[in-house]
Amino acid sequence: MKNKYRLLIKSTLVLISILSLVSCSNEGNLNDLNETIFVRHKNADMPAYIKGNASEKVFLITLHGGPGGFGLGFVGTAFSKIEENYGVVYFDQRGSGLSQGSYSNEDISLDLMVEDVLALVKVMKLKFGNDSRFFLLGHSWGGTLGTATLLKDQSDFSGWIEVDGANNPSGLYDQYIETFTSTANTQIALGNSLEFWEWVLTSVAEVDPVSNKDDFFKLNSMSFELEATLQKDNFLNNPDNGSESDGIIFQYNLLTAFWNLSQIQYILVDEQCLFQTLDFTNQLPEITVPSLFISGEYDMVVPAVSAQRAFDNIGSDIKELRIFERSGHSPIASEPERFAEEVLRFMNENK
Template sequence: MNMIIFRRGENMLQIILFLFMGLLFLISLLFELFLTIRCMVLKRKGKDRGKLHKKMKSSLIISLTLFICIFAGGILSQLSAYTPKIKDSQGNAVQGSIAELRKVELNGREEWISIRGNSLNNPILLFLAGGPGGSQIAAVRYNLEELEKNFIVVNWDQPGSGKSYNAIDAEDISIDTYIEDGEALTTYLCSEFGKEKIFMVGESWGSALGVFLAKNDPQNYYAFIGTGQMVDFLETEKIDYNLAIELANKNNDNKKVEKLINNGEPPYYGSELLGKSTEYLNYLGSYMIHNEKIHNAGYQTLRDISASEYGMLDKINYLRGLMDVFGTFYPKLYNVDLRKQYSEIDVPVYFFQGRHDINAPAKLVQEYYDTLKAPSKDLIWFEHSGHSPWINENELFIENLLKIRNQYASDYK
């Protein structure tokens, strides 16, 4: 799992502040509307409320004007969303580069991708975001920009997330939804850019999706790189839950221990899933933030959500996707155990694993690696990373990814 507001160690206060600002505006608008309606009712009853009416009318006009401006601005922001041009050291656009947001139709669903690269001659790298329901179009651009020099980096907002939030109702999303759309997107990219195969990186939830895709259509991929690799979703939740209790006991955090014990061990379902999962996922995220052995531990959600790739509605759906899709889809993963169901893949597989990752237990990753049969495989440990080596040690992450790219250079040149 890779919920930014849960697993990623994001500062919850930032997200609360973002939501609180929007809530304040809504409350103020409703309050102004209430006072104006009250004034109108009093006047109809024959009471002289001229001054109050005049004041409320002026206030309503201001509020409505503000609302219209925000509404119009929201539409304009959606239409003007863009991904920045790729520029050289002098600030000039790189000739022959590509930098665009593109809406694609996948199995009848309208979904969005970003495409960025210095040259169309480079191989394609498809990045599968975590979540489920996460959008990392901006986060990948900020953290892995160097990859654009050697790949055409494609970032996919999966159905129900970010810019693709409205592609499908969250309740209707199944594992097959992601697999079918991932296969359709791979076919589209190969056809659009004249490639026979592509590289694929999956992080957290995306690491499981990448395994599904590689298993189903190995002929489409040079290699799969999983980071923050998920293996057995239900066992992971139980391990994380018990680890949170262990850490809380060490910290003498008796209230947290009591809360976790009262919630009971996962699995959780329905309306209780989000709240109960938050109790231990946030605790583990906070622990990694304060782990001095992890470099650059924090996510920068406000930076990412403010990026030019997201219009105003996208920014709202950025958060809605995380909460809605997680709450409805995650239990559908409880029966997934890659060690048993995906023990053989006809694609080279590489795991980039943070040594201090307590979200995707190292024990499970090692067991899966030992079990896995693939044309070639490697488990690379990142000694100063938690769940996100691509952020914690992004330079080393890029370096290792380029080594893998170069192994297959003769195939795509």
């Protein structure tokens, strides 16, 4: 009897929460949104920061990198321009940013994080109406999560934008070896940073040709050094996040955020070894929503070949591939004007 009573109270509170949410759905100015909602799903509370112009009820849901990144890490020059036209949802994934919940192999999984994204869509529909339309954007690890989400249920999405996305994490090992070697040889031929690129060739020659966790982490760590050197030698633009991104770091409790990051990376990367096992290539034909793939030509973290292969295999009739010639792993920051133009054009054509 006591359990039934508690269940009744819980159900009533949930109903009250939903009614309160719906009753507020038409309040406020949809032309200039700046609010935070929380998605409570299976032992986790995850914030979603909604900004921009949602007058058409068109929203861009963003999936940050990591795992363990920051939803608000996207805020800056490029997304400020996107916000002028559409609502943007910056989502702190399970085990990321200011989200809270339990941490164990049972509490965190890719499948569960996919359910979180789909739960976010349901909450957005409750708040803004069933006529709301959604685009999904994933960067880096967000490309992994976004691909898995669409393979689970793509019915609510008008389009998919993958930015330097890891849709084949298990293939990164071979891509690192190939890309690092070819890039080093090219830079040596040009006479750039010779000592560094000779070190790269030596380091690549020392790794096991068969994928393993230790050498994967070594190569992944090296990828950021490669991009830093390419930027120094003027192959990449300096990042330009604009003044809009100033102060974003102060919106997070860094102790919570970095603890989250360490926990989720340990579970997904170390314990579950997702980056050694996941490969969505053969399933990509199942994704049929309009798709835009963006990659930096000098992306060393998720080499551009990943975007090319995703473009080749996606099942969408409407698909585009854009390679940013002055970018590495973050065209969002290195070529923000072009990035915003490409995303806005794609959304305008497919909303």
